[in-house]
Amino acid sequence: MKIGLFIPCYIDQFYPKAAVAALELLEKMGLEVYFPKNQTCCGQPMANSGFEHLTTGCNRLFIENFSSFDYIVCPSGSCVMHLKEHLHLSGHDQQAKAIREKLYELTEFLTDILEINELSASFPFKVGLHQSCHGQRGLKLSQMTELVAPAFSKPEKLLAMVKGLELIPLNRKDECCGFGGTFCVTEEAVSVKMGKDRLSDHLRNGAQYITATDLSCLMHLEGILRRQKSSLKIIHIAEILNHQPL
Amino acid sequence: MKAMEHAQAAEAFIRDEARTDWHDETLWFVRQKRDLAAQGLPEWEQLRDWASGIKNHTLSNLSQYLALFEENALKNGIKVHWAMDAVEHNQIIHQIIKEGKICRMVKSKSMLTEECHLNAYLAAQGIEVIDTDLGERIVQLRKEAPSHIVLPAIHLKKEDVSDTFNEFLDTEKGNNDPQYLTESARQHLRDYFVGAELAITGVNFAIAETGGFVVCTNEGNADMGAHAANIHIACMGIEKLIPKAEHLGVFLRLLARSATGQPITTYSSHFHRPRPGQQMHLVIVDNGRSRQLGRADFRNSLKCIRCAACFNTCPVYRRSGGHSYHTAVAGPIGSILNPNIDMKANADLPFASTLCGSCSNVCPVKIDIHEQLYKWRQVLVKEGHVPSSKKTGMAAMTLVLSKPTLYRLAGKMGRVALKYAPFVVNNSLNPWYKQRDMPQAPEESFREWYQKNRK
Numbered sequence: 001m002k003i004g005l006f007i008p009c010y011i012d013q014f015y016p017k018a019a020v021a022a023l024e025l026l027e028k029m030g031l032e033v034y035f036p037k038n039q040t041c042c043g044q045p046m047a048n049s050g051f052e053h054l055t056t057g058c059n060r061l062f063i064e065n066f067s068s069f070d071y072i073v074c075p076s077g078s079c080v081m082h083l084k085e086h087l088h089l090s091g092h093d094q095q096a097k098a099i100r101e102k103l104y105e106l107t108e109f110l111t112d113i114l115e116i117n118e119l120s121a122s123f124p125f126k127v128g129l130h131q132s133c134h135g136q137r138g139l140k141l142s143q144m145t146e147l148v149a150p151a152f153s154k155p156e157k158l159l160a161m162v163k164g165l166e167l168i169p170l171n172r173k174d175e176c177c178g179f180g181g182t183f184c185v186t187e188e189a190v191s192v193k194m195g196k197d198r199l200s201d202h203l204r205n206g207a208q209y210i211t212a213t214d215l216s217c218l219m220h221l222e223g224i225l226r227r228q229k230s231s232l233k234i235i236h237i238a239e240i241l242n243h244q245p246l
Numbered sequence: 247m248k249a250m251e252h253a254q255a256a257e258a259f260i261r262d263e264a265r266t267d268w269h270d271e272t273l274w275f276v277r278q279k280r281d282l283a284a285q286g287l288p289e290w291e292q293l294r295d296w297a298s299g300i301k302n303h304t305l306s307n308l309s310q311y312l313a314l315f316e317e318n319a320l321k322n323g324i325k326v327h328w329a330m331d332a333v334e335h336n337q338i339i340h341q342i343i344k345e346g347k348i349c350r351m352v353k354s355k356s357m358l359t360e361e362c363h364l365n366a367y368l369a370a371q372g373i374e375v376i377d378t379d380l381g382e383r384i385v386q387l388r389k390e391a392p393s394h395i396v397l398p399a400i401h402l403k404k405e406d407v408s409d410t411f412n413e414f415l416d417t418e419k420g421n422n423d424p425q426y427l428t429e430s431a432r433q434h435l436r437d438y439f440v441g442a443e444l445a446i447t448g449v450n451f452a453i454a455e456t457g458g459f460v461v462c463t464n465e466g467n468a469d470m471g472a473h474a475a476n477i478h479i480a481c482m483g484i485e486k487l488i489p490k491a492e493h494l495g496v497f498l499r500l501l502a503r504s505a506t507g508q509p510i511t512t513y514s515s516h517f518h519r520p521r522p523g524q525q526m527h528l529v530i531v532d533n534g535r536s537r538q539l540g541r542a543d544f545r546n547s548l549k550c551i552r553c554a555a556c557f558n559t560c561p562v563y564r565r566s567g568g569h570s571y572h573t574a575v576a577g578p579i580g581s582i583l584n585p586n587i588d589m590k591a592n593a594d595l596p597f598a599s600t601l602c603g604s605c606s607n608v609c610p611v612k613i614d615i616h617e618q619l620y621k622w623r624q625v626l627v628k629e630g631h632v633p634s635s636k637k638t639g640m641a642a643m644t645l646v647l648s649k650p651t652l653y654r655l656a657g658k659m660g661r662v663a664l665k666y667a668p669f670v671v672n673n674s675l676n677p678w679y680k681q682r683d684m685p686q687a688p689e690e691s692f693r694e695w696y697q698k699n700r701k
Contacts, residue, residue, distance in 0.1 A: 009657070053627075
């Protein structure tokens, strides 16, 4: 099985450790994983700002870089959701459609396609899981508190396989952190207030680490934590799932 | 009217952080009550599907149902008026007031009359309408607009109400007891009810097959006004229609549960015909609704039954307050309705969201609110309603992200800048940095690591 690893631009630049963890995790499953080097961005920063018409270049690059794989896996629910909903390119409808169908966020790829039941990882800490909205409500990685429907959670299922990890409960299980793409600067006051409130919930419930399927949320939360000189840390879920016993 | 953009008004609101927390927690409490009520019905998601389907069908056949409704309402003895826009709506009501030589009138919660700015219009003609719902009356005394379509004074604490009533109703200064304050309002309003010659109400549901309409309230003021006055004017948007009375069973179960977590509103009053000697008028208003109906991407917004569940769940609304939306209908639903009414004035609203999607999940008629917010953004950019600085920034970002070599260079430069010249970004011109540190720049990007370690 040939896997194309899609590493979103800001992970590539700011959080390479999460990308390495995702790569190693997939390699450990015995998969052939490739990182096409001319990939850049899914185009979401422009599209969510109202400039979807400017994403043609990103779409073309994505199709050129990823058409040849059996599956495309990405450690970001938000970027995956954007592509699944908006990857189109005139004259390349079939290729775009094929990509939308074989593109997976990392945790759903592990639970739904690889159907893994065990991991060798160990992470002996109290961890709060931040439900990133696009992964949760967009890709349905876990049940949403608004709906009257049976509970499930793909990220939690995987975290439960990690030795020593204690998942802490939260008062607001799936409230948005306030990142929201360019919202985080255009609506700076609301964005930061939302982030501070999310952090209080994790702190109140004793988290040592906050994890998520999306680093964009975590980058925003980390910015506030570091400003507050908090000891609470952020970590991408791939780094936990790939964390080896010391 | 808009004094500032949403982001600025929100920033001003948040400056009082303790109050913001209180506002957030109060509305989150309402959201939790809604969750409990919804979870009490195993068929909840089925009800939402049905409600959405009934509204879909009605909107697809709106002209026929409006004609049928008018025919049946006329048969019942209701006088039906059609208003193309807010001005016509206000003129029709003014005309009825003039013809009846009316001096004293009461109103019970109608968001449509807020949308049409009826109070201000009539005030300009020297006519005073008394809002009778407690929250509405409080904000009316304070010369404010409602900040929430179901809980109009939710931005105020009991201390604020006490001060307002002390100023206008001569209550004891500093007495913040809710029971005392409510009783004072009750006594104050009683005189207006008794003396009212005309009562204005809203409409929650208009039923095509019966020509009647239903008004849902908790305080019963719509009933008190309509029953005491000799003239009843009910105002409704064209989207309030449902085909049959039996459909009420779906909507009444959803409405109050979604709004406040109650199984049903205290009063669900069915009006069919005027009582002997009474006049009953119905003003049916378009005010941009048929234009919205013609916008394929946004027509679903007309399914809205004004429960405000999307307000209560919205993490942005809870932390910015209703007035930051500078429109009669605030919150996520307002942000997809108002650009239709005035695109330029409301161009900021679709951007006042993180697109988290919680609004669409609580919506009892399954409006794809967050998807419409995304789509409005595309429309607003194409129509030129965004600042040119944003356009320039987006064009630059597009250029970098469309060229792999440029992207690698820019990424490298960005990380180097963060590392060796952090003052370039760590300053007051960067909104990120105001309350957040910048990400720490790693030595190498993932792709640099990959080149060394895998290929």
